[in-house]
Amino acid sequence: MIRLLVRRLLTGLATVFFIVTATFLAVHWVPGDPLLQDKGQAPEVRAQLIHEYGLDQPLGVQYGVYLRKLARGDFGISFTQQNRSVNDIIREHFPVSATLGLLALALATLGGILLGSISALRRGRAADQATRLAVILGISVPSFVFAAILQYGVSELNQRAGMTVLPVGGWGTAAHLLLPSLVLGLGTLAFLTRLMRSSLLEVITQDHVRTARAKGLSERQVFWSHQLRNALLPVITTLGPAVAALTTGGFVVESVFAIPGLGRYFVQAVQQLDYTVILGLTVFYGTFLVLMVVAIDLVYAWVDPRIRWEHHG
Amino acid sequence: MSRPLLEVRDLRVEFDTHGGVVQAVRGVSFEAHRGRTLALVGESGCGKSVTVQAVMGLIPRPPGRITAGSVRLDGTELVGASEAVLGRVRGKRIGMIFQDPMTSLNPTMTVGRQITETLRRHEGLSDTQARARAVELLGQVRIPEARTRADQYPFQLSGGMRQRVMIALAIACNPELLIADEPTTALDVTIQAQVLTLLKDLQRERQLSIVLITHDLGVVARMADDVAVLYAGQVVESGPAERLFEAPAHPYTLGLRAALPDPTEGGRRRLTPIEGAPPDLFSPPPGCAYAERCPAAMRACATRLPPLWELEESHRSRCWLHHALAEQPAEGPLKGLFRGRTLGA
Numbered sequence: 205m206i207r208l209l210v211r212r213l214l215t216g217l218a219t220v221f222f223i224v225t226a227t228f229l230a231v232h233w234v235p236g237d238p239l240l241q242d243k244g245q246a247p248e249v250r251a252q253l254i255h256e257y258g259l260d261q262p263l264g265v266q267y268g269v270y271l272r273k274l275a276r277g278d279f280g281i282s283f284t285q286q287n288r289s290v291n292d293i294i295r296e297h298f299p300v301s302a303t304l305g306l307l308a309l310a311l312a313t314l315g316g317i318l319l320g321s322i323s324a325l326r327r328g329r330a331a332d333q334a335t336r337l338a339v340i341l342g343i344s345v346p347s348f349v350f351a352a353i354l355q356y357g358v359s360e361l362n363q364r365a366g367m368t369v370l371p372v373g374g375w376g377t378a379a380h381l382l383l384p385s386l387v388l389g390l391g392t393l394a395f396l397t398r399l400m401r402s403s404l405l406e407v408i409t410q411d412h413v414r415t416a417r418a419k420g421l422s423e424r425q426v427f428w429s430h431q432l433r434n435a436l437l438p439v440i441t442t443l444g445p446a447v448a449a450l451t452t453g454g455f456v457v458e459s460v461f462a463i464p465g466l467g468r469y470f471v472q473a474v475q476q477l478d479y480t481v482i483l484g485l486t487v488f489y490g491t492f493l494v495l496m497v498v499a500i501d502l503v504y505a506w507v508d509p510r511i512r513w514e515h516h517g
Numbered sequence: 518m519s520r521p522l523l524e525v526r527d528l529r530v531e532f533d534t535h536g537g538v539v540q541a542v543r544g545v546s547f548e549a550h551r552g553r554t555l556a557l558v559g560e561s562g563c564g565k566s567v568t569v570q571a572v573m574g575l576i577p578r579p580p581g582r583i584t585a586g587s588v589r590l591d592g593t594e595l596v597g598a599s600e601a602v603l604g605r606v607r608g609k610r611i612g613m614i615f616q617d618p619m620t621s622l623n624p625t626m627t628v629g630r631q632i633t634e635t636l637r638r639h640e641g642l643s644d645t646q647a648r649a650r651a652v653e654l655l656g657q658v659r660i661p662e663a664r665t666r667a668d669q670y671p672f673q674l675s676g677g678m679r680q681r682v683m684i685a686l687a688i689a690c691n692p693e694l695l696i697a698d699e700p701t702t703a704l705d706v707t708i709q710a711q712v713l714t715l716l717k718d719l720q721r722e723r724q725l726s727i728v729l730i731t732h733d734l735g736v737v738a739r740m741a742d743d744v745a746v747l748y749a750g751q752v753v754e755s756g757p758a759e760r761l762f763e764a765p766a767h768p769y770t771l772g773l774r775a776a777l778p779d780p781t782e783g784g785r786r787r788l789t790p791i792e793g794a795p796p797d798l799f800s801p802p803p804g805c806a807y808a809e810r811c812p813a814a815m816r817a818c819a820t821r822l823p824p825l826w827e828l829e830e831s832h833r834s835r836c837w838l839h840h841a842l843a844e845q846p847a848e849g850p851l852k853g854l855f856r857g858r859t860l861g862a
Contacts, residue, residue, distance in 0.1 A: 411620040417575055418615075419635040419686065420608030422600070429634070430623055437625075508625055509670045 205505065205512065212501055216494040223490035224274065227483055228267055236477045238283040257283065257479075270483070279484030284476045290484035293469055298488075300375065301458070301465035305451030307381055308389030312446070315393045317439065320400025321432070327405065335397060342394025351387045351460040358383065373462045384461040388454050392446050396439060404435040437508055444500035448493035520592065521548035522726045523572070523694055528586035528596075530564070530571050533579060537799045541567045543750035544586070546825075549694065549743075554720065554727040556737045556758070558773075559747035562795065565730045568747070569696045571596075572728075573613060574603040590694070609639040612687030616699040618679035622671040628655075628682045629667030632689055639690040654685040658715060677708035681715065688719060695720075698730045713740060734777055738762065743831075746770050749795050749806035752825065756832030766834035768811045805837065813838060813846045 239245075239253050254260050258269060273280060279290035323335040355372045362368050371380050407413065408431060416430045455467030466485065473481035505511045530542035542564040549555040557565040570576050572588050574595060588595040590610060595603065607613075615621040623631060632654060633647035642650060648667070655663035658681040671679055680700060687695055697716065701709035713736065720727055729740055737744060737758065745755040746769065754767035765771045775789040793810040796802050805811070808818035818837050826839040837843055 411615060411617060412623040414575060415613075415615060415621045415631075415683075415686070416623070416634075418573060418607055418613040420604050420606070420638055421634065422604055425634075425638070429626075434623070434625055509627075510624065510672050513670070513673065 205502070208505055208512075209498070209502060212498040216498055219494050220487065220491050224271070224483075224487050225267075227486045228270060231477070231479050231482050232263060232266075234477065238477045238479050274487070279487070280480035282473075282481050283478045284473070284481075290480050293481065294466065294484065294488055297464060297466040297469060300463060301454055301467060302451045304381065304385055304388060304454055304458070304463065304465060305447070307385040308450045308454070309392070309443075309447055310389075311385060312389035312392035312396055312450070313439075313443065315389075316396025317400050317436070319393075319397040320439075321404055321435075323397065323401045324404035324408065324435075325427075335401070339394045339398050342390050343398070346456075347387050347391060348456050348460055350390055351384075351457060354383055354387060355460075373460075375463050380461075380463075384454075384457050384463060387460075388450060388457045392450060396442070396446075399442060400435065400439055403438045404431060407431050407435045410434075433507065437504070440500060440504050440507060443503075444497035445493070447496040447500075448489070452489045452492065519551075522551050522591055523549040523728065524587075524589040525568070525572065526587045526589075528568060528571055528588065529584045530567050530576060530581060531584050532581045539798050540801055541581075541750055541798060542571065543798075543801060545747065545750070545752055547745040547752060547755060549726050549728050551693070551726050552720070552724045553742040554729055554740050555743045555745065556741035557728065557730045557745050557747060558732065558734070558737055560732055560795065562798075563747040564750040565747050566698055569613075569698055569728060569730060572696065573607055573611060574598070574600075575607075605639075608635045608692075609690045610692050611694045611696060612690070612692040614680070614683045614687050614695070614697040614700045617703045618676055618683050619671075619703065621683055622679055624671055627668050627670055628674065628679075631682070632667075632686050635686060635689050650689070651685075654689055655682070657688075657719075658682070658685045660685075676704055677711065680704060680708075680712055684712070684715065684719070688723070688725075691723065692725070694726045694728065696728045696730075699732070700729070701736060702731070702733070709736075716740070734773065746773070749801060750798060751806060751835065752833075753807065753836075754834045755825075756828075760829075760832050766828055766832065766839070767807075767836050768813055768838070769807045770834075772810075805835070815843065 239250060239257075239259075258266055261269075270280070277291070279294070281289050282293065319335050319338075323332045326332045358370050359372050362370070362372070370382060371377075372383065374380055413426060413430055416426045421429075452466065454463075454465060455471055457463070458465040458467045469481060470485050472478070473485065525548070526546050528542055528545045529540070532539045532541055545564065545568050547555065547557070557568065559565050567576070567581075571583050572595065576583060583596055586596060590606060593602075593606075595606065598606075622628065629648065629651050632651040633642075633644070636642045636647040636650055637644070640647075640650075652663045652667050655666055660666050660678060660681050666674065666678075671682070674682065680703075684700075687697075695716075700716070701712050704712060716727065716729075717740065719725060727740075729736070731737060741758040743756065744758050744761045745752050746761070746767065747753070748769050754761065754765065754770045761770060762774075765774055769791075772789075772791040776791060778788060779786065791810055796806050796809065802808065802819065803822065804820045805814075805818045805823055808814045811818065815837060821837075823835050823837045823839075825833045825835045827833050828839065838845065
């Protein structure tokens, strides 16, 4: 287990290094000027800024400086908001995105496993048909459409009730979390439902399930101790990328619901070619993704003994 | 003989498929006696596996269903019995071994736990008791270092070892009947012999009845006291094993024997295959299912199903040639076979 962890972390480190290098080169090769937004800038001020940010140095030197700072955990200062460091931006706004994302993930995972199981166990019946239709909708309809429909419905409800039953936007209380996390998690929920259904359908027909029945176990015991665990394996593998996607990819949902998450800064930074913010957030997201994948690998090894033993030798 | 332990009467099983309804088992009857081994013999698709799954109540519904017949275990009817009743029979009174030990064990559970699961279910043992019993069982099926093995997963064991685990699992709760569905087909020859010896020994020690499904006549010769030959979802011949080997009465059994090499001939004879293929079970023929491939088929064979004639004590055969008025084959392998073995209408 330790061996597996160390090996995964080392490959993860290499991945992060690659991400840093590729992103660094990409932002610098993209045409444009991060210091250009202020049209009335005096040439001396501009020269001063270029010097301060080290843009007058050769690219190789800039890269070296960036790596050295990065090793100390310093992502640098934003080009466009010159009073804020990228670290501050992340510290302030990532918890918001992460809370929203983790809640969305919890909804998606539990809901997906539950609906997928029901769908598979009731194969071909009404519950299955309805779930499959809902899955197609969930996967194909974009989240902002759901967001709009839900907001419309809830604001209508609030009006009828004459009070705010549920806020349709903003941030602050637990009630603010419900709609956006539902909308954010819906696509993943649909995807996981479909995955769980097909995975369980496959497990149900396997020989060892027949053995479990031949032992005299009840249907309930067969499901909980033999079918569910084995059917969860493919679901678990997809959770790593899903965690990262949901905790970091909520830009659309964040903007529709006016939530002060990290996604907004990322998009702004790309539009303004804010080198340090683009780089910082990409590296941060990349590291987060790598860590999540490692975490899921460990969970997988814990659930599936075959993986665990493969890494013993 | 006393009342049989397992008595299957006129069992019929159908499956819904995209192509229509398959009549997989079409009126199978046989009995298994205490302390004896009954071999169900037949080629792939003849309904032998479906028959024993029906005995265990393991036919998946849908698409399958038992449409008629009865299965009695020591007098208790199992067809139509509740899940609660069947749950106390499966694993407790009837143990079952499957063909492929690679896939028949749960890959994510230690073999020890797979055994304790059934012990806790039927014997009400505590975790520690069940664990001790599981290790003991693994020792009884001759797995070395049983204590260590109990904590391992199926993928860490060889095929032969896994099949021993399956056997330990099947006999864990001291069943009266052991059903073994092609237990050695997936194993290599030396391991096959060891597993068969183990089954024989367990049978002697525990007075087990065994229903053994196989298509391997070598296994039948080695293991069986009684044999039932299945063809296209029906029993075509049944009786004591020596009788069926020495004096087979049904043209299909005879055909099977002719398709085997005979060591006394030194391998000079060409093996004689049975020409053709078994009938389509979507629309089985009204008469004898073997008529189309039978060298001695008569006109009546195609249209009327022959009864299972009782030729002598417990030796039965389903063939019109046993009829007193049937014209006996004058040449070929069946010549003279039915002389003195015909019965009245």
